[in-house]
Structures are given as structure tokens and as C-alpha cells.
Amino acid sequence: MKMNYKLLFAGSTLAIGVMALLAGSVNERETERIALNATPIISEKDKNKNESWERYYPRQYSSWKKTKEGSELRDMLKEKSQLPILWAGYGFAKDYNAPRGHYYALQDNVNTLRTGAPVDGKSGTMPTACWTCKSPDVPRIQERDGELEYFTGKWAKYGSEIVNSIGCANCHSNKTGQLTVRVPHLNRALVSAGLPTFEESTHQEKRNLVCAQCHTEYYFQKTPWTDKEGNKKIAKVVTLPWENGLTAEGAEKYYDERNFSDWTHKISKTPMLKTQHPGYELFKTGIHGQKGVSCADCHMPYTQEGAVKYSDHQLQNPLDTMDRSCMPCHRESETKLRGIVLQKYKRKDQLHELAMDNLAKAHLETAKAMEVGASDVELKAVRADIRSAQWKWDYAVASHPAFFHAPEETLRLLAVANETAMQARIKLVSILAQHGVINYMAPDFSTKEQAQALAGVPLSKLVEAKKQFKATLEKEWHKQAIKNGNLNISSRKGLDEAKTSYSK
Amino acid sequence: MKENSTLKKIAILVFIIAFIFFVYMAYIAKAWSYLSKDPKACINCHVMNTQYATWQHSSHARDVTCVECHLPTDSFINKYMAKAKDGWNHTLAFTFDTYDHAIKISDDGAKRVQANCISCHKSITSTLGANADMYHNFMDENVENGRKCWSCHKEVPHGKVRGLTTTPYNLGIKEVN
Numbered sequence: 308m309k310m311n312y313k314l315l316f317a318g319s320t321l322a323i324g325v326m327a328l329l330a331g332s333v334n335e336r337e338t339e340r341i342a343l344n345a346t347p348i349i350s351e352k353d354k355n356k357n358e359s360w361e362r363y364y365p366r367q368y369s370s371w372k373k374t375k376e377g378s379e380l381r382d383m384l385k386e387k388s389q390l391p392i393l394w395a396g397y398g399f400a401k402d403y404n405a406p407r408g409h410y411y412a413l414q415d416n417v418n419t420l421r422t423g424a425p426v427d428g429k430s431g432t433m434p435t436a437c438w439t440c441k442s443p444d445v446p447r448i449q450e451r452d453g454e455l456e457y458f459t460g461k462w463a464k465y466g467s468e469i470v471n472s473i474g475c476a477n478c479h480s481n482k483t484g485q486l487t488v489r490v491p492h493l494n495r496a497l498v499s500a501g502l503p504t505f506e507e508s509t510h511q512e513k514r515n516l517v518c519a520q521c522h523t524e525y526y527f528q529k530t531p532w533t534d535k536e537g538n539k540k541i542a543k544v545v546t547l548p549w550e551n552g553l554t555a556e557g558a559e560k561y562y563d564e565r566n567f568s569d570w571t572h573k574i575s576k577t578p579m580l581k582t583q584h585p586g587y588e589l590f591k592t593g594i595h596g597q598k599g600v601s602c603a604d605c606h607m608p609y610t611q612e613g614a615v616k617y618s619d620h621q622l623q624n625p626l627d628t629m630d631r632s633c634m635p636c637h638r639e640s641e642t643k644l645r646g647i648v649l650q651k652y653k654r655k656d657q658l659h660e661l662a663m664d665n666l667a668k669a670h671l672e673t674a675k676a677m678e679v680g681a682s683d684v685e686l687k688a689v690r691a692d693i694r695s696a697q698w699k700w701d702y703a704v705a706s707h708p709a710f711f712h713a714p715e716e717t718l719r720l721l722a723v724a725n726e727t728a729m730q731a732r733i734k735l736v737s738i739l740a741q742h743g744v745i746n747y748m749a750p751d752f753s754t755k756e757q758a759q760a761l762a763g764v765p766l767s768k769l770v771e772a773k774k775q776f777k778a779t780l781e782k783e784w785h786k787q788a789i790k791n792g793n794l795n796i797s798s799r800k801g802l803d804e805a806k807t808s809y810s811k
Numbered sequence: 812m813k814e815n816s817t818l819k820k821i822a823i824l825v826f827i828i829a830f831i832f833f834v835y836m837a838y839i840a841k842a843w844s845y846l847s848k849d850p851k852a853c854i855n856c857h858v859m860n861t862q863y864a865t866w867q868h869s870s871h872a873r874d875v876t877c878v879e880c881h882l883p884t885d886s887f888i889n890k891y892m893a894k895a896k897d898g899w900n901h902t903l904a905f906t907f908d909t910y911d912h913a914i915k916i917s918d919d920g921a922k923r924v925q926a927n928c929i930s931c932h933k934s935i936t937s938t939l940g941a942n943a944d945m946y947h948n949f950m951d952e953n954v955e956n957g958r959k960c961w962s963c964h965k966e967v968p969h970g971k972v973r974g975l976t977t978t979p980y981n982l983g984i985k986e987v988n
Contacts, residue, residue: 316822319829326832332906333840340857616980719879 337679346483354481357474358795364475364484366612369475371620377408380806383753386615389663392670392752394699395762396573397581398432401769402808405707409622413441413472414802415782420809424772425463425780433462439490440521443476444469444793446489455532458542466780469793478517486513493520496547515587516603522586522602522706523547524535524558526567553588555702555720559695568694573763575673576683577690580698588708593713605632620735626638648711655703655710658721662700669693671749671761672735679742686738689731696727770809845898850877856905858914862969862980869968880927881920893923913973921959928960 353359361368382391383403394400398421407415416422418436425431436458439445448468449457457465463652480487488494488505493516497504505516527543534540551557559580562568568578590596595605603618608631610619625632626648629641637644673689703709703720710717752758758764788794844852854863866872871880880949882897896922904910916924929936946983948954965971 312819312822316825319822319825321828323825323832326836330832330836330839330905333836336856336905337839340855343857343860373938566840 315359316406316659325455333487348491349475349481351481352642352792353472354476355447355793356471356798357443357476358798360475360479366610366615366617367620368475372410372611373621374408374623375410375801378411378806378810379405379625380407381405382755382808384759384808386520387660388753388755388758389660389662389667391755391758391762391764392574392667394581397570400580400759400762400764401766405810409473411472411548411802411805412669413469414805416441417466418773418777418805418807420766420769420773422462424769425461425466426776428464428466429461431461431463434458434527435460435462436464436543437462438469439492439545440475442469442471443474444471446476449490455540455544456534457543458527458530458544459532459540463780466784468793469787470788470792471798473521477520479651486510488517488520490520490545492525492545496523498551499547500549501555511599511601514603517589518602519587522584523588524583524585524705526562526569526583553585553591555585556700558585558702559698562698570673572670572693574761575670575690575693576677576686577670577673578692579694580701581703582698582705584706585702586709586712589702589706589709590712590715590721594715595712595713595734608632608635649701651710651714654723655714655717659700659704660695660720662721662725662728665725665732666693666697666700667752667758668749669696669728669731669735671752672732672739672747675744675747675749676735676738676742679739680743681708681738681742687732689738692727692731692734696731700724748809766809773809844893848876848878853877858905858910861973861978862914865969865973869970871968875931880924883923885926924961925959953968 349359350361357368357371381404383405384400385498390403391400394403400422404415421433423432444465445457446735448465459780471783477488477489479658494504494506497516503512505513508516525545525547528546530542530544532540532542548558548561551560562580567580569581570579571577572579587602605624605625607620608625608628609616610631619628619631629644633644634641669689670693673686673693676686676689682714699720703717703724707711739745750757750761752761768786785794785796785799841852841855845857850863850866855858863877866877878890878894882893947956949956961967
């Protein structure tokens with residue numbers, strides 16, 4: 308057969324022409340596909356400002372912003388007037404409110420009387436560690452200055468740096484959007500407890516662990532170190548006492564072994580421990596925790612908007628989102644479940660009050676014993692009881708919702724705390740009698756004012772100084788932060804007017 | 812004949828170039844993947860991302876792939892005839908950008924899916940069929956006839972709402988990079 312080369316030539320040329328056009332089209336579409344499937348990257352420079360995420364994650368961002376609605380300010384010292392007695396000589400006797408939405412976390416830290424009224428970067432009462440749970444700027448500084456440098460110095464040192472409240476970059480990678488933890492203290496604690504690290508954990512556990520960056524018991528471990536120039540410094544490093552297990556007894560043993568105390572009690576001179584908020588630890592002992600439910604399952608329930616499914620970032624009381632938080636698993640009515648939760652709360656509250664009353668009286672009776680001449684040797688066992696009792700009481704209630712997360716453990720701790728406080732008081736009766744005091748009645752502490760007077764809190768002086776600080780240094784911090792490009796002033800909407808326990 | 816032999820050489824050369832170009836085309840278009848039953852072949856371009864993502868989260872994701880519902884399963888020949896026909900239509904639509912964003916199944920496609928529903932869910936559908944044959948009013952114009960399974964099972968398997976905007980956070984489609 309004779310080949311028609313002219314036809315072959317023409318056909319092939321035409322085919323090349325068409326295929327060239329097609330190849331162009333295919334490659335163009337491939338570029339489109341990659342662009343469409345790409346995960347948005349939030350720039351390193353802007354990732355710590357929550358507004359930078361809004362463009363790519365609008366639903367998550369706007370629900371996060373709704374944490375602003377959790378604005379109710381409950382002055383716990385007013386609600387539980389025993390507290391200033393229990394914390395006499397410690398910051399919490401000055402000011403302590405129930406927690407509010409994440410939107411306020413940073414501002415409330417700046418506003419509380421506990422952080423004092425510094426006049427420059429080197430003055431004030433608290434260490435830098437107090438910022439640790441308040442802002443995505445914290446890992447930014449830890450990454451920039453080194454962790455030990457971050458943990459060295461006074462709280463006010465970073466006032467102009469830490470200006471964005473808890474947000475996106477605290478839990479998410481700016482490159483992949485995946486869950487991530489940037490502060491190293493959590494992994495150190497997990498390793499010390501023999502648990503898998505954050506990276507080794509399952510996704511479901513990560514949905515707990517991002518919360519456990521902050522919602523855990525911790526203390527500031529004094530850590531001597533030497534900087535590059537050879538200067539000796541002491542860092543106060545956030546450390547979770549998990550070496551002996553994630554329990555009240557385990558942590559108490561940890562502190563006792565180190566002879567650690569947070570402060571010496573002003574009334575009873577007892578070397579005290581302050582529990583922070585072991586929410587994660589207690590949750591894990593409760594039925595939801597044991598069944599593998601995660602924090603996010605109830606506090607960040609999946610939400611449907613049209614056909615879009617996403618996690619609600621308005622972290623709030625799940626009783627406000629029962630249809631999404633509870634009802635996917637429970638078959639009872641909302642009213643019934645709500646009733647069960649209230650019942651749990653009341654049961655806890657009765658023991659809560661009893662334990663606080665006995666603890667407060669134990670402190671005041673110890674003071675009386677000292678007044679009438681009881682020696683430290685005589686009071687040693689009493690103080691050991693008070694320390695242990697108050698630790699367990701605080702452990703049970705410091706993470707506010709433990710009565711629900713782990714009701715049995717909470718009631719057990721409160722019962723042990725109350726019993727140990729009673730043991731101290733029984734010992735005190737006999738010590739007081741030996742010094743000639745019978746039927747001593749502790750002074751009245753049934754209002755915040757009475758209790759703070761007994762605890763020696765100079766409230767009006769503290770408030771004056773704080774107001775001065777807010778009118779001067781705090782304003783400077785914001786100006787500086789804006790100048791350095793770390794703060795969008797729009798993100799502070801409503802924060803200057805945010806309520807405090809001392810505002811009128 | 813010298814002129815003719817030059818033409819012959821050039822023609823063969825151009826043909827070889829055309830052939831290499833064809834292989835290249837097949838490569839960049841991932842043409843071989845269309846011979847497989849891997850669902851990822853259906854998101855070689857982005858058009859089916861939503862369908863892929865919704866299927867992936869559905870009860871059908873465990874055992875059934877795209878083609879097991881959407882192509883005839885009765886014979887090899889029918890399957891590849893349908894594949895070729897769909898392939899041609901999809902190529903045209905994608906190249907000339909003539910498709911809608913809320914894609915609807917064609918009548919032919921719907922027939923195939925219906926046949927496959929019945930073929931897998933045989934025992935349930937045989938009861939339904941028997942009942943329908945005995946009691947359904949085929950004479951009344953006002954009673955709808957010939958409805959498909961998903962007239963009632965609306966969310967199987969792609970969910971109720973379709974289109975790119977309904978599945979913005981699905982990481983599954985990012986498996987193919």
C-alpha cells in the first residue's frame with residue numbers, strides 16, 4: 308500500500324496544533340485545581356493577630372468573636388465571702404471573678420487587681436509567666452526571645468508585646484490549619500507523666516490537649532539559667548505537676564516532695580498551696596472523659612450552616628447549645644438533662660460551703676492560738692492539715708465546672724477537704740484550751756468587706772493604683788504595640804469599657 | 812523522486828512528534844487514571860470536589876466507589892461504552908466551560924444509578940416492586956410514576972445541598988495533590 312505522506316504530514320500537523328491548544332487548557336486547569344485545593348497560609352507576621360484569619364475562616368472567626376457575649380462579670384469574693392480569708396496574703400484575696408469569654412481573657416488579666424499597678428517594665432508584683440495563657444503573642448515571644456528569657460522578669464516587661472487575646476494561633480498552625488501546640492510546657496508535662504506527647508496523640512485527644520495548654524493545674528518553677536552574655540538569671544517557668552499522676556493527691560505529693568508553697572498564709576502563717584484550674588485533669592476522671600468525649604465535642608459542637616459543617620468556636624457553657632452538644636448522644640429531654648446538671652451543682656455547692664466555712668474558721672482559730680501563745684511546734688500538725696485540706700478543696704472547685712465534669716471526684720475531694728479541716732479544728736480546740744481559751748468564736752466573715760478587712764486587703768488603695776495604671780501605662784502599651792505592628796486597634800472594641808469588680 | 816523522499820522523512824518526523832505530544836497529553840491529563848475505578852480519578856479536576864467530599868462522608872463511602880453507582884455494572888462492554896461517552900461529554904464541558912455549578916445528573920446517568928441501587932439492594936427493592944405492581948395506581952395521571960430511589964432518600968449519598976460553596980472545609984479532596 309502506498310502511504311499518502313502528504314496526508315500524514317497534514318494530519319499530524321493539525322493534530323499537533325489541536326493538542327497544543329488542549330495541553331494549554333489542561334495545564335491551565337491544573338494550576339486552577341492546585342490553587343483551589345491549597346490550604347490558605349496566614350503570614351508569619353500576621354498570624355498572632357486573630358483578625359488575620361477571618362478572611363479564610365470566616366465562620367470560625369465570627370463564632371470565636373462571639374465569646375465577647377460571655378461578658379457577665381461575677382465577683383466570686385462577693386458570692387463566696389470565705390474566699391478572702393482562705394487566700395489572705397495572696398493575690399486572689401484582692402480580686403477574683405468567675406471566668407468570662409476568651410475575648411476578655413487578656414483584658415481581664417490586665418484589669419485584675421492581682422496583676423497590680425506597674426509604672427514601668429520593671430515594677431509590679433507578678434512575673435511574666437502570668438501572661439502565658441492569655442495570648443498568641445506568648446509563643447511569638449517564646450520563639451523570638453527563647454523560652455527562659457520569656458519566663459524571666461516582671462509581668463509588665465511584655466505589656467506592649469502581649470496585646471491579642473487567646474485566639475487562632477494558640478491552637479492552629481498558620482500553614483495547615485491543623486491543631487498545634489506552640490508552648491513547650493504541655494509536652495514536658497505529658498512526658499513527665501508518661502503520656503504520649505501532643506504530636507503522638509490521637510486527633511480526638513488533641514481536641515482535649517489544645518485546651519490543656521491552659522486549663523490545668525500548674526505552678527511557676529524557679530529555674531536558674533545563664534543568658535548569652537553570661538548574666539545569671541532566674542526564670543519562673545510554667546510547670547504542670549504531673550510526675551506522680553494527674554490527681555489531687557499526685558500533685559500534692561509532688562509539691563510536698565519539693566517543700567514548695569505558693570505563699571505563707573497571712574492569718575494562720577501556714578505554708579499554702581494554690582490550686583489553679585485542673586479542668587483537664589478532673590475532666591479525664593469523669594464519665595464523659597472516660598468515654599472518650601473531648602472538650603471540643605461539647606464546648607465547640609459541630610454546627611451546620613446551610614450544608615457547611617464547622618466547629619463552633621464560641622467556647623461557652625454547653626447548656627447554651629444543648630441541641631448540638633448534648634442531644635446528639637442523649638435521648639432524654641433538654642429540661643430533664645438541665646435538671647440533672649442543676650442537681651449536681653447543688654450537691655457540690657452544699658459541701659463546697661461547708662468545707663470553706665471550716666477552712667476559714669481553722670485559719671482564724673490558728674491566729675487566735677498564735678495570739679494566746681501557741682508555738683509553731685504546737686501548730687505544726689494543724690498547719691499541715693490546713694495546707695492539705697485547702698489544697699483539696701481548691702482542686703475540687705478551682706476549675707469551675709468540675710461538679711459536672713467529674714461529680715464523684717469533686718464530692719470526694721470536698722469531703723476529704725472538709726474532714727481534714729475539721730481535724731485541724733479539733734486539734735485547735737485542745738490547743739486553745741491548753742492556753743486558757745474556751746468556746747472561741749471566729750470573727751464574722753459573711754461579707755466581702757468583712758473578709759477582706761480580716762485578710763488585710765487595702766482595697767481602695769489597690770483600686771486607685773490600678774486606675775492610675777490603666778490611664779497611663781496601659782495606654783502606652785497599646786500605642787507601642789500598634790507602632791510595632793502587633794495590634795489592630797479594631798480588635799480592642801469594647802475592651803476599654805470592659806467591666807471589672809471595682810468599676811462602678 | 813527526491814522531493815517525495817524529503818516529504819516522507821518530514822511527514823514521519825512530524826508524526827513522531829505528534830505521537831510524543833499525544834503521550835505527553837495523556838500524561839498531563841492523567842488519562843490512564845480514567846481506566847481505573849479509583850474515586851480520586853473523578854477529582855482530577857476540581858469540578859466534582861463537592862460530590863467527592865459528600866460521598867466520602869456518606870454511608871456509601873465504605874464499600875462503594877463512584878463508578879459502582881454511576882456506570883452500568885451488567886457488562887464490561889456497556890461499562891466502557893458509558894465511560895467513553897461520559898468521558899467525551901465531560902471533556903467537552905470542561906474544556907469549553909459549559910457546565911453549571913450545581914451539576915445535575917443526566918437522564919441516562921439517573922437510569923444507570925437507579926439500576927445499581929436496585930441491583931445492590933435487591934431484597935428490599937423486590938418487596939417494594941412487588942407491592943407497587945399490585946397496588947400502585949398507574950392509570951391516574953396525578954400520581955407520579957417512575958420516581959427514583961433518591962426522590963425520597965434525598966440525602967443519599969451526596970447530601971441535600973450541592974455546589975462548591977457547600978463543602979468549603981473538606982480536607983478529603985486535598986488527598987490528591
